[in-house]
Amino acid sequence: MMNLLKIGLRNLRRQKRRSLLTLSLITLGVLSVLLFIGIAGSFKNMMIGQITDSSIGHLQIHKKGYVESIDNNPLDLNFTLEELKMIEEKILQIPQIESFTKRIRFGGMLSNFNATSSIRINGIDPLLELKTMPLLKSKIKEEAVLIPGEIWIPEITAKGLDLKEGDTVVLIANNKDGSVNGKQFLISSLVSNLGGTGSRDAYIHFEDAMELLRIEKTQMSEFSLRLTDFKHLASIEKQLKNLLKSLPGNQQFLEIHTWDQLVGFGNIAKMIDLMSLFIKIIMIAIVLISIMNVMTMAVYERIREIGTISAIGATPKKILSLFLAEGFLIGILGTFSGLILGAGLIKIIKILEIPFNFGKMKGILLLPEIGGNDILSVSLIVVFVSILASFIPALKASKMEPVEALRHV
């Protein structure tokens, strides 16, 4: 094996310029893929983090049909106190769920006594909400705690109604029976853009929500869950579904949604994954074509030599291995240099902390990250494709008749 690689390496050095050109192409391919995965992946993860850690959470539980009819303020699809307790009990059985919050969501009108604007309201337990949505803290005033009688309203709504922190507003909402109730609130904080579905949401204490909606026993519209590790989302979702099956009614009244099923960015994230796949396919094409080209040339130039080694006693299998070893070497060297350059560039971009804006999110830092799995998968793909690309020329070499090969001029 060592001899094969040694000879392969020396053969590559015969046509230095050509080998270097092929190596550069592979290096460039690997570098591009790593950079794309690093930048696009970190952008995707950062955006997901912004959305899930501010308002959506990683997983949500609703009553069946709630999400589809959310715009109609379906107060009849709230969980009752008994249901809430049963679900909570199941959630607590999964240690990978770091925390959860419950919300009662409804629509209403916000008035500054001169003008009125429609608004979506979340009735929350502020302690649970801030624990489950760690980024929410950074979107509100530092000392804001949301005691009963206080409201946090979105900046954009405040701007439209010319409101500021410390102002008083009236919140008007329809209860389940259709009657209208109103309650006065003090704006204790404005909420900067939350992203996801929460960009126009106001927050009040859940006790105020109960009072406004004339609900006597606590009701909630949704559970929002935060996991200890986002990577385990699919398995936790499955585990939760299984646990909730044991509830009365065989979980038929429940729906579990992952974050990407609730916000449009889920599709963008899928698009990013798809683009990563296409970039990988382009890299495969680069590696395949360049190595196939260089190996075909190598076989053509060394026909006589193939005849000689065949005469000396090299079996077809050994001749095949000799050319495969060359392709493997180009692939592995190209991968290695691509990885070094890619890792270096990613490091430099991280050090430079380049800021960019995405929609209303300003000054987001470009912090590319590349995981071990990505490095491994890119390396394995390139090495595999390199061997694959060398296979046809190598097979051709191994099938040459020694007499004809020796006769070749």
Place this chain on the structure above:
Amino acid sequence: MSLIHAEKITKNYQLGEIQVQALKGIDFELKESRFVSFIGPSGSGKTTLLNLLGCLDKPSEGYLEIGGTNVLKFNRTESALFRSSKIGFIFQDFNLIPVLSVYENIEYPLLMLQTIPSKPERKKRIINLLEQIGMESQKDKYPHQISGGQKQRVAVARALVTHPVLVLADEPTANLDHATAFQVIHLMKKIKNDFGASFIFSTHDPKIVGEAELIYTLEDGLITSRKEIKGA
């Protein structure tokens, strides 16, 4: 026992629509440890015959046995393995592997054997041959760094390193000047005596032919004469 036993060997080539008969039924017997030359004009079938004896090609008809083995039943891999252990080749253009040093070129056939000798054993054999061809000091040089005569000496060593029973050399001196050609032939003869292998070489050079113990003349695909040289 004969080293080579060939019966009614024919070889036909198809050149477009024309069939060319390169060998027209050759009967040939050769004992072990002989120094044999094939002479004849171009197109007489010398190279074709050497290719058949070297198991590089198969006859269209006939029977061929080398070292008591029917070599015609071999597939490509079996032929290659047989060549690696039993037959050595010396080519007109030396055909050394350009990316390998003198030492590595001689070592190469050993690495093609089904059972590769140990590194010390390989080294012992190579150093012994390098001494015999007088190129110990050049062992790390590459083919482009040595002369034609030296290349052919390396090729002789390469052909013998596996201790074959038969060494085939197609016009081994054609690309060498007269003095070097004689040196190479004498080297082949000397090594033949040391190793006990049979050498068969083809040549046009009448002076070189005189070095052979046995001279076969090939004409138009047939052996037309056999001449034993006493004291060669």
